Amino acid sequence: MRQGGRVGLGLVLPLALAIGWEIAVDSGLVSGRLLPPPSRIGATLLDLAASGDLLMHVEATLIRVGLGFLWGAAAGILAGALVATLPILRWLVDPSVQALRAVPSLAWVPLFILWFGILETPKVLLIAVGVFFPVYVGVSGAIASVDRKLVEVGRIFRLSRLALAWRILLPAVLPATLVGLRTGLGLGFLFVVAAELMGASEGLGYLLVDGQQFSKPDQIVAAIITFALAGKLADMVLVTLTRPLTRWQDTARESL
Amino acid sequence: MTGATVQVGRGPSLQPLTQDTPVLIVDDLSKTYADGTQALSGISLSVRPGEIVALIGGSGCGKTTLLRLIAGLDHASRGTVQVDGETIREPHPNVGVVFQEARLLPWLNVAGNVGFGLAGLPRSERRARVARALERIGLAEHGGRWPRELSGGQQQRVAIARAFVTHPRVLLLDEPFSALDAFTRRDLHDQLLGLWGETKPTILLVTHDVGEAVTLADRVVVMRPRPGRLDETIDIGLARPRDPVAAHHEGAVRRVMAALDRSLRPAATHPPLAPETRAAWW
Numbered sequence: 245m246r247q248g249g250r251v252g253l254g255l256v257l258p259l260a261l262a263i264g265w266e267i268a269v270d271s272g273l274v275s276g277r278l279l280p281p282p283s284r285i286g287a288t289l290l291d292l293a294a295s296g297d298l299l300m301h302v303e304a305t306l307i308r309v310g311l312g313f314l315w316g317a318a319a320g321i322l323a324g325a326l327v328a329t330l331p332i333l334r335w336l337v338d339p340s341v342q343a344l345r346a347v348p349s350l351a352w353v354p355l356f357i358l359w360f361g362i363l364e365t366p367k368v369l370l371i372a373v374g375v376f377f378p379v380y381v382g383v384s385g386a387i388a389s390v391d392r393k394l395v396e397v398g399r400i401f402r403l404s405r406l407a408l409a410w411r412i413l414l415p416a417v418l419p420a421t422l423v424g425l426r427t428g429l430g431l432g433f434l435f436v437v438a439a440e441l442m443g444a445s446e447g448l449g450y451l452l453v454d455g456q457q458f459s460k461p462d463q464i465v466a467a468i469i470t471f472a473l474a475g476k477l478a479d480m481v482l483v484t485l486t487r488p489l490t491r492w493q494d495t496a497r498e499s500l
Numbered sequence: 501m502t503g504a505t506v507q508v509g510r511g512p513s514l515q516p517l518t519q520d521t522p523v524l525i526v527d528d529l530s531k532t533y534a535d536g537t538q539a540l541s542g543i544s545l546s547v548r549p550g551e552i553v554a555l556i557g558g559s560g561c562g563k564t565t566l567l568r569l570i571a572g573l574d575h576a577s578r579g580t581v582q583v584d585g586e587t588i589r590e591p592h593p594n595v596g597v598v599f600q601e602a603r604l605l606p607w608l609n610v611a612g613n614v615g616f617g618l619a620g621l622p623r624s625e626r627r628a629r630v631a632r633a634l635e636r637i638g639l640a641e642h643g644g645r646w647p648r649e650l651s652g653g654q655q656q657r658v659a660i661a662r663a664f665v666t667h668p669r670v671l672l673l674d675e676p677f678s679a680l681d682a683f684t685r686r687d688l689h690d691q692l693l694g695l696w697g698e699t700k701p702t703i704l705l706v707t708h709d710v711g712e713a714v715t716l717a718d719r720v721v722v723m724r725p726r727p728g729r730l731d732e733t734i735d736i737g738l739a740r741p742r743d744p745v746a747a748h749h750e751g752a753v754r755r756v757m758a759a760l761d762r763s764l765r766p767a768a769t770h771p772p773l774a775p776e777t778r779a780a781w782w
């Protein structure tokens with residue numbers, strides 16, 4: 245089946261459920277108090293959008309994810325590259341990093357709040373921590389497993405260390421690095437929810453908390469849907485931006 | 501920007517070279533690996549400019565080890581390798597290598613792979629050399645393809661072109677055709693000789709195939725295992741282009757086979773080997 249057909253098929257189930265629920269609430273079969281029908285959620289979304297609130301909340305969340313992603317990815321790439329290329333650092337640092345990786349990242353939340361208060365710093369930091377680990381693992385693993393035979397090709401053509409890094413190591417580790425970045429971005433969206441649940445006056449996570457405290461399930465579902473769309477959109481942007489870099493690969497990235 | 505330190509096709513060094521001054525001199529070369537395996541023992545060999553020497557010998561007799569030492573990819577335990585009078589300690593700009601596997605860089609297209617060693621040249625010169633080499637190996641239309649889109653034989657051709665375009669004085673080929681069928685091999689022999697004809701590099705070719713050795717080489721050197729050392733040398737002495745079905749060609753093949761036989765049973769008291777054993781050996 246063509247791509248369009250397959251996408252269409254995937255939409256059948258959610259659409260059917262949505263329409264079914266709408267009809268059920270409409271006909272008085274269920275009250276829809278705890279799970280509002282799609283029409284009410286849509287109306288809430290439109291209201292939020294019209295008042296400019298939605299944009300404000302989305303922007304706050306995206307900025308946090310963006311900053312956390314940048315810091316976490318930069319740290320992950322740097323640490324991963326250093327640990328993979330310097331044996332001393334690997335023996336010294338990697339065991340500790342692996343141990344820290346085993347800590348469920350949400351366990352840091354109370355500590356971060358104690359240290360940094362409840363403003364932006366602990367939020368961005370928490371997201372950065374979530375992004376750091378998959379990037380670190382991806383980069384260090386990729387560098388460690390670069391094909392020695394291709395490095396020898398570089399040696400035969402007498403590449404300098406810099407040229408070897410640029411022309412052989414970098415392209416060789418790029419695919420795994422991008423997979424790490426993509427996983428990291430996904431985790432960034434996971435952690436921004438946690439960060440915003442710990443106290444925020446704006447952001448999609450705030451909409452969730454607010455909706456719970458004032459019993460506005462339509463607002464909660466609206467925020468969830470916006471989260472999903474924003475996450476998907478960010479992922480698509482990342483994939484689109486980086487696709488030209490890995491076009492040579494055997495595996496079609498679309499299927500990832 | 502790419503910062504390559506490759507010096508391409510430096511040509512003859514300062515001292516005057518005549519046809520008889522060896523371009524490659526291997527002197528009393530030995531190699532014992534860290535685990536105690538003695539791979540090579542007392543190898544000496546000199547090769548004249550433009551000469552094609554085939555190295556044949558059984559699996560594990562140290563052919564790859566010898567090539568790696570000459571290429572400067574590995575260090576000898578004893579003895580020296582000289583190219584153009586310079587002692588080899590690391591890869592040398594005048595020595596090119598074609599490995600047993602193509603080892604193409606998967607993120608570069610065919611043209612990018614062929615031109616990989618030419619980063620030090622002006623763009624126009626680089627393009628011209630790549631285009632000419634692609635023409636020679638029959639892949640002129642395929643410069644934009646990815647390595648994964650090529651057949652094994654095509655990949656091997658790209659690897660050979662990549663080594664040739666830097667115009668090395670000495671070219672080391674480690675069983676470059678051993679994974680290919682007889683048809684493809686014939687084709688590649690012609691293309692290899694075509695490329696060779698352009699700059700006439702000295703070639704050291706490792707092969708398991710006596711026919712291939714006789715088709716391509718001026719000289720065939722037989723190696724013996726454990727530890728690897730050189731045995732007999734057979735001068736082929738046939739003019740090029742060669743005709744693999746001609747009678748004198750058949751004669752040269754027989755002379756190499758006989759040398760292999762002698763190498764297999766050095767003591768004359770040994771009974772002659774059955775033909776099957778002989779075939780299985782190489």
Ligand SMILES: Nc1ncnc2c1ncn2[C@@H]1O[C@H](COP(=O)(O)OP(=O)(O)OP(=O)(O)O)[C@@H](O)[C@H]1O
Nearest residue numbers: 533534535537539558559560561562563564565566
């Ligand atoms: N890195 C290494 N460490 C230890 N021993 C090695 C190493 N490389 C090769 N050897 C040993 O050295 C000997 C020669 O190996 P080499 O690869 O040079 O053989 P070869 O003639 O190229 O064989 P083939 O025809 O199968 O490719 C073998 O006994 C092999 O086991």
Ligand SMILES: [Mg+2]
Nearest residue numbers: 563564565674
């Ligand atoms: Mg070998």
